[in-house]
Amino acid sequence: MTGLDVVIGLLGLVAVGAALMVAVTRQLVHAALWLVVCLAAVAGCFLVLTAEFLAWVQVLIYVGAIVVILLFGLMLTRAPIGPVTDLSRPRRLLAGTVAVAVGAVIVTALLMAFGGATIDLSGAPQGDATTTGTVIFRAWVLPFEIISLLLLSALVGAIALSRASGDEVDS
């Protein structure tokens, strides 16, 4: 057990705890905020795993953009402020069981395969901006461009969806 194990373990605990709060909190806005904590902790994990660039992207995009959009979504759907009792379904026990079972299956599978493996983090960082940038624009440039197309179409789609309903409101 090295120090890195401890660090990533603690970050993991934070991430899991925050995720749990996202899943069970009774306050909608809190859920979004707990999500920030969780994502940040995951970014920390990335850092530990020497994927620096990804960590910052994680913070920028997820924490900076996505959670903000989610908060907008909550506001636009008139989310109540304060605790709400029926945020979860009555039959959540079944959902919980299934979730635990899914987790158990995954963890079992992973541990059975890689239970004793260790990561060698010595040497240069695996994911600093140089490394990642080089790889992306050499090996992954075509998918990267396609992703940009996807983003564009998602943009158009989102506008179309919102506009269609906007017209209705106008008329």
Added chain:
Amino acid sequence: MHLAVPLVIASALFAIGVYAVLARRNAVLVLMGVELMLNAVNLLLVAFDVYLRDTLHTGQALTLFVITIAAAEIGLGLAIVLAVFRGSATIDLDLLRTLADHDDGPDHDGPDLDAPDADEDHDTTIGRQAQRSGSPP
């Protein structure tokens, strides 16, 4: 450092994400659950990328793509949620049942097994046969 630690964390995140998707009634919270699951996957991808010392850094590249796609997904998802909210004034998934196989569906123009003049539910199409006969003299 042990590979097991990020693996366990990712599995737990994924399970929690599943729970959120399955159990939460608010559509935005369900989307958050999806984000959790995506993050779990991202963590795995990065962990394996580092573990395997992949020179192409497939894991990291994919993670980047996933993040991008997640951004697109959340944008579209919220647009849909908003459209639904405008249409039915709620985003409570328990109340959104338009996909249900309704008994009183509006379209019966086509040749449907239920005769349009079906006045009784239990009487099946073929079942109606039982009621007919020439009465014996």
Added chain:
Amino acid sequence: MTPALAAILVPALAALVGLTALGRSRRAAAVAVGGALVTFAVTAGTAIANVVDGVADSASYGLIPNGTAPMQVALRLDGLSATVAIMVAAVALAVQIYSVSYLGGDPRYPSYAALISLFTAAMMLVVHADDLIILLIGWEVMGICSYFLVAHHWELRDARRAGVKAFLVTRIGDIAFMFGIFGLGLGSGTFRISDLELLVGDDLMAGNTLTVVTLLLLAGVVGKSAQLPLQVWLPDAMAGPTPVSALIHAATMVAAGVFLVARLYDVFLAAAATLAVLAVIAAITMLGAALAALVQPDIKRVLAYSTISQLAYMLAALGVQAYEAGMFHLITHGAFKALLFLAAGALIHVVGTNLLPEMGGLRRIMPVTFVTMTIGLAALIGIPPFSGFFSKEAIFVGAEEAIHDGSAATAWVPWFVLVVAMITVTVTAAYATRLWLLAFFGTRSAPAQPHEVGWTMRGPLVVLATTTVGLGVIGLRNDWFPAWLDRLTFTVEPAGITDLVPAEATLLAPGLVTSIASLVLAAIGAGLTYLSWRRTTADPARLLGRLEPVLDRGFGVDSLYDRVVVRPARRIAAATLVADRDVVGAAVTGSGTVSQRLGAAVRRSQDGDLQRYLTVLLAGTVLVIVAAWTAAGT
């Protein structure tokens, strides 16, 4: 065109014209009478040719391939067919002429006349057919004509009922008859009658099979000729117009059964047991029908029962191997029974009722009818010199001979026939006298139109009466009627050349003992009737007391059939409909309902709860994975 073909096609053509061009009565009458006249001319020509030097011819007009024994559209001409054909044509002609005035005002006359023509064609087909299947066609077409003609007055319930009954009862016999034909045809390898006759010499088929087959044929005979136990339709069939009764239900169609036995006589001769059964059935029918005739209030029903009784005489004659005698009686009976019916029709026409008790004293108003009917009744009783006497005597003599020569399979059968036939003479005399007295004597009737009938009705009466008087003589010499009838026996020469050898002709002259006995017995019957009528001037049938209603209902056979056959059939029919709905239908319906219920149950889970869909999906996936692991682990 051979005479046989012409005799069939001419009336058929007349029927076709009559049926398709339903024109005015006058034109229809011209076609019908014209057709009958031509038919008569053709058959008369044939008959004369037959008398001069005999006719024997058989021609096939085509094969009916069917994969087994060939059926042939074959017609034949011989003494038997020539003799019966001219009788049919003569009666048909008389009836067509008679009908012109009898039914002249009836709007249904055109179709009526056409059906009579069709009937004539069918009967001619039966008479001339040389193939059993072809014969069957004529046989059944006669039946359907009978059905339509009996139901001529279809607005009357009795007529409707009687038509259906007549067809159905005979059809029962006809189906058995058809099976008999199958047996005969497949057993011998041919349906052609002249070929069958050739085969009889060799072993046609196993004795037992032959007995069964001939018994089946007999069922058809019994049905058509209204013998026990299928006699019930004939009295009811009197609901038809009287000329129809005269033609179909007295002279011709009912005689077709007798004719058939004669036609296939070689086959029947080979099955002695069948002949014995035939004789016994005929004997019982003979007496029973005569007794029933004794009490009928309806003049036509009296004659109908009398017909049954007389047909039984013919069949009894055939049963005791008195072939020529049976045919002789067939011919004379055809003449005098047609006469009786037409005369009865004249009475009904004038009086306006069928019921004997409402008639009386008609001899002054209708002298021609009185005289002709008296002749007819005398012939029926068997009083010399009228034809009935000779033909009936021939039967007695035949039975007597059968007793003596011991040719019958069972010795007591000819005895039985002879005794019963003698007793029946008494009863016959009694009912004939009763009819005569009630109709023409006494003073009770008040006719609707108190005058004699017109010439078109009188003419046939006179002609038939003349025939009735004279016809008996032809049996007196064996080179007359028996020779004309000339039952040709086909024999196979060694070289395979077929030749026609006339069978030995029998003398049909009356015997001394039987003549005296029968006359005495007839006198007793007539005398008793006359005495009882003298004393009370009431219906002599009253004397029978409690027996009367039983006889009136024909021994209750009708109600027995009603209880045993008709009502159960109706009950089964009603039950079938219910079963079709509640058992067979319900099984189908049930399978439909079950699948729809199942569908509804599955459908209930589709309630739009996406999260549950997903939950179940994931749970399923987990289970599959776990199962796979477990399977891999073991």
Added chain:
Amino acid sequence: MSAEAWVLLAMIIVPALGSAVVALVPGPRGDRVARPLGAIFGGITLVLAVVAVLAFDHDAAGTFQLETDLSWVPALDLRFHLGVDGISLPLVLLTALLAFLCLAYTTRVMPKAAQPRAFVAVLLLLEVGLLGTFVALDLVLFFLFFEVVLIPMWFVIAVWGDSTPSSTARSAANTFILYTLLGSAVMVLGFLVVHAETGTFDLVALADGAGAGMARGTQVIAALAMLGGLAVKTPMWPLHTWLPDAHTAAPTVGSVLLAGALLKMGTYGMVRVVLPVVPEGTEVLAPYLGALGVVGILYGSFACLAQTDLKRLIAYSSVGHMGFVLLGISTLTPAGINGALYANVAHGLITGLLFFVVGGIKDRHGSSSFDGVGRALYARAPRLAAILAFAAVASLGLPGLAGFWGEMLTLLGAYDPSSALPRGLYLTLMTLAGVGAVLTAAYLLQTVRRVCQGPIADAAPRRSSLEDVSSIEALAWSPLVVLVVLLGVWPGLLLGLTDPAVATLLGTGG
């Protein structure tokens, strides 16, 4: 392929083309010309059928002629194989005739729900399927045409049918299509078994093989599946319950085609496919087939005896008549099968005529029930009543009319069944069928008595006088009347065709 082979192909293409043309002519103009156009196309098809009859070599009726044999789906070894022999030729002519008469009849008489364009188009499509079924010589092609018939018939019943108090036209149509589809599904299973064992769908090859290469057990299974499927269409008791409803609901021409041509597909399939392809299996199942046929005869007769609706009555009578056909087939003798084929054609003509007449009566009274029609039709519409009585008499199998020969030969076959079959059983069946023949006469005459006869005062009160047979009715009916008489007095016309073919089929001749 012979030079005249185009006839059969054209016979299928012309009505299909007609259907398309009628459906595509637009607007009200299309509605106006649809019915004459339909009659013209039907007429051309009939002419083609007649040409086929003329081109047919009657001296070789036992072999397939006018063949078209094209590769269709080479990957699955499917061939577009058409041809006729003495067994199918009469049915082809019958179908073309009935379809033409129905289309001609439709030019003047339309079912209530108008839409003449669609109606004519659907009728022509129906004709395509019927003719195709009778000329197909490939199992898959046979199945295809067999199914093509169902959909148009569904529309004819559901859209143009009359609902009765006891069943709606829609539900009758649904029952019809579900039941018969189920039947065909079972039938196609049998086809697949045959293909799996022999490796071909070609009927000629299969018939030549006569079951070679198939084990007895396999043959029984294949025969069971195919017979089961075809028996639904026939219909054989107890698979008949779709029939009365379908007939009661269907419009006149629908009933005519249903009874006259559609039912024949079932029995034709038995003779064409089951019998030659799996002879051993057929032999095992034949006694059951015959027994069920006879049950159908008796059952149908009894059901008719208590029936109070004319159309239902004729429908049930079809169950009885087809029972005779089944009995004939089950004897596996030339006589029985000839009889069955004869009865098939005769039933098509006679029952077609009956449905025409009853349809006419229904149009005049608005009802086909005894009570609705009233009595004394002889007085109110003498010609109509006379034709009804004629058809009834023909239907009861009167010798001298077409119905007799089929019935008689069937019974003749049962008297002396194939040597592999239990004779005692067949004699019993023959006797029972004879009883059925008497009962058939009973209910038909009872019907005539109930409808045509009766006190004139009892005639349906509102309709003391009726329009008698109209000119279009006379035109449509008279060919049937003439043929019934013609086939009655000259059976050699038809037997001459079927007999050699049956001999080939059973391997007993040329």
